[in-house]
Amino acid sequence: MTLFLQASMALLAIQGADISFTMDPEEVAFTLFMGEEAVYIPGGASPFEDGEPGLPGVSYSMVVPQGMKLQTVQVEILASEELSGVHNVLPVVSVPLNSSVPEVLPRSRSYNENSFPADHIHAIHTGNRTGFRIASFNFVPFIWNPATGKLSVITQARLTPVITEATDAHSLALTDTQISYAAGALENIVQNPEMLQEFAPVSRGSVDGAPWVVIADEAHETTLQPLIDHRASTHGSDFVSTQWIYDNYSGRDTQEKIRNYLIDAYQNQGLVYALIVGDFGETTRVSGLTIGGNTMNSVADLYYSDLDGDWDGDGDNKFGELSDGLDYYSDIYTGRYSTDVTARLTTMVNRTVAYETNAPAGNWQTTALLCGAGLWPPGYWGSFICDSIALRIPGSWTVHKLYEDPSGHPNNQIDILNNGVSYCSPNGHGFQSGIYWYDYAPTDMIASGNYTGLTNNDIPTVFHSIACLAGNIENIASIAERLMFWPSGGAVAVMFNSQNGWGAPPNMGASEWLELYFAISLFEHQHYEIGYAHSVSKDEFKANVSISMQNWVLQENNLLGDPALRFIVGQTGIEEEEGAAANAPAVFSPSPNPVAGSCAIGYSMPIAGNAEINVYDVSGRIAATVHSGSLDAGQGSLGFDASQLPTGCYSIVISSAAGSGSAQMLVLH
Ligand SMILES: [Ca+2]
Ligand SMILES: [Ca+2]
Ligand SMILES: [Ca+2]
Incomplete structure (x- = not known):
């Protein structure tokens, strides 16, 4: 009864918290693209599928009581205003970052109707984030008549979220560490952070289990021992062999057995981080996610972070589909050492431990490298996302911007990395073999043709990119893997895509949004553990933006590296000091x-x-x-x-x- 009472009181608290939406019509902006208008509002993105009119909406997210979900959102329109002129709204178009924009844009039947959208509320979603219940929705404040071109903006509305009991919700008792880590992430994500404490999962205090585990073939235990010892002192660690998991956990395949072990350790032993060792094969879940005729068919390590359901809700043995009921919110933090080769594993172990125990001081710690290729010249460039990221990097940092334009591009990125860069965002056209400039030679940005020039082994870099396929570990050695195992230098962590990255020109595409949220997570929210920053960036993107191809991007951007790796700036306490401010x-x-x-x-x-x-x-x-x-x-x-x-x-x-x-x-x- 106690639980019921708590939920009832909380229900009132949420239902009392109507959202008062206001918008200044002057904040609506337009850009011409292929003869049609892209429509902008601050913080907005279009939640519609390809071919639908690309009117933007704004997302709201909130923590709701245990056992509850968002059922609907009532909209009361209090005022609207017709904008002057006739408007020809550009459809949503998603384009893989290594493909051309189609010459004829898709166009849905909605363009034949007299009023769009039929409903102002979209993307109602509730999920579990380490025992917290997170609900979100998207509100599109426009009324458009495609026949006449008249466009009105809703300038004032009352939005009333209605929550109800979720029959599929389960209640967990988690450790204080698990709960506080999740709450720390959600503070920056939900609109009602003051309710986090009241709506938190039940605490079980602390348990004996290790918060950090590495999962590997038993043959690798000796090689991994220096990292296991290091993590024993930083977090509490354990080695778990795949053989032991396969013997002790049920599942349809080795991947599901590993996940069932992780669920058990998360729910009962206080698990927070898992480092999974193994190249493409028995430890990698291939996603069957299909959107708009494209099937991912590549690795989705989110399978091991988001531990709700079994990722195959429709039971057809294809995982990660839209029909499989994923909630997309991480419950633990995972990363991968994508190798079965002892020498490569040794490089990764030694580099990770040295990075946290023996990294040299110097300006490299506060130096970033942003590379932006021509994505769809002459109108759309990788420099756009780089400039958005640069805004999030502290002003005291040195930021190298290497941007391509119609006359070519700089080509000193390897020298800059060797001089020392703690964070690099190489944004260009990707394939398994590398990330490339557009077509102004030389085209290698970070690729198989130039990475062997890296000599930054003692000052390695954290990489994140929007590029296609650069993180495809199915390939024998994609560029993400090469950066991790090249013994002379490269990366201490890489977050690249296992399949196509997605743009939505002239707007920011799903891959650019995730890239931006990672920069926000790392630099603004100062989430210095890389696996945590990576997971939180996905949570924040999912909760606060709704956009075509979002679920795809959330599945394909995988972390190669130890999820508990502490970013160099977080080790030395270099932050925005008061004196600098x-x-x-x-x-x-x-x-x-x-x-x-x-x-x-x-x-x-x-x-x-x-x-x-x-x-x-x-x-x-x-x-x-x-x-x-x-x-x-x-x-x-x-x-x-x-x-x-x-x-x-x-x-x-x-x-x-x-x-x-x-x-x-x-x-x-
Ligand atoms: Ca399925
Ligand atoms: Ca989840
Ligand atoms: Ca591989």
Whole structure:
């Protein structure tokens, strides 16, 4: 009865928490693409499938009481406003990052109707995140008549989430460590973090089981022993052989036996991290996820992180399908050493342990490398996502930006990596053999043709990319694997895709969103354990964005490396210190604001130095550069002409070696 009472009180708390939606019509912005209009709102993405009108929506997520789920969301439209003009809304189009944009865009029957969308609420979802119940939905605040082109925006609405008992929900008792780790992630994700404590799973305090395990063939135990010993001191560790698992756990195949062991250890022994050793084969789950005629047929290690259900809800022995009822929220943190070769495993073990115990000091710890190839020139570039990531990296860091444009690209990325880079985001066209620039030679970005030049073994890099196939471990040695096992240098962790990465030009595609959320998780939320940052980035993406090909991207982006690996910055405590913040520059909203033509942008520099002032649009792209070069200490003002910028909401960002600051600008024409 206690449980029922608690749920009832919580139900009231949630139902009292109506969401008051407001939107300034001036925040709606448009970009022409292939003769049609892409529609933007701040933080928005279109939740519709390919061929549907690409009107954007905003997502909301919340923690709900144990045993409950989000049933529906009632919408009361309080005000709307018709936008001027006739609007020709671009359909949603998902494009693999190594393919061309189709010349004729898909177009659904919705274009023949008189009102779209039929429903403003989409993507209602509830899942289990380490015992917490997380609910989310997407609200599309538009009414469009494809026949007339009239477009209205809902400017004010009341959204009422209605929760109900979930018959399939199970209650777990988890350890304090498991619960606090999950709560720490969810604080930044849900709209009601003040309810996390009340709606938490039951605590069982602590248990005897090790929070960190490595799963491997028993033949590898000796090779792994230095890492097992190291993790004994950092987290508490255990070696679990695949032979023991296969003998003691049931399942349809070796993969399911491993997962059933993980479920048992998670529910009963306080498991938090699992490092799985093995190349493509008996330890890798191949996903049968099919979306829009594409089947993944590649490795999805999320199978071992999201431990709800059996990933084959429809019972057809194909895993990870839309019909299989996945909730996509990680319950533990997993990573993989993708090898069965002792020498390669030795390299990974030694590099991981040395990274955490013996890494040299130096500027490499706060240096990032962002590479952006032409994705769909001349209109869409990998530099867009790189610029969005750069905004999330602390201003005190050194950020190398190597960007391709129609005249070519820089080609010193291997030298920069060898000089020392703790985080690298190489964004280009991917295949198993590497990630490539567009077609301006030389085309190797990080690929089989140049990775052997890496000599950064004592200062290895964490990689994350949107590229296609670069993390396909089915291949004998994809570039992700080569970066991990190349003995002279490369990576200490790699997060690449096992199948196609997906874009949605001219908007950010699903792969770019995940890439951005990883940067937010690592740099802004300072989740310095790589496996944790990787899982949390997926949780945050799932909870707060709804977009075509999202589930695909969540399955295919796998971590090669130890999930408990501590990012170098998290080891040494280099963070945004108060002293640095006091010296950080500031920028102010322009005068006048809103602005149609010329304006003045004020700034403040506590110390003299080089600074950049850029204007970013809502998707994080640089729309204009106001200043680049030295500025004296003190307050000043710069002229800026906004007449070339489309109507919309922009961020003005000042960054210098001492830090960064931002302000908002509204452009109205
Ligand atoms: Ca299935
Ligand atoms: Ca889950
Ligand atoms: Ca392989």
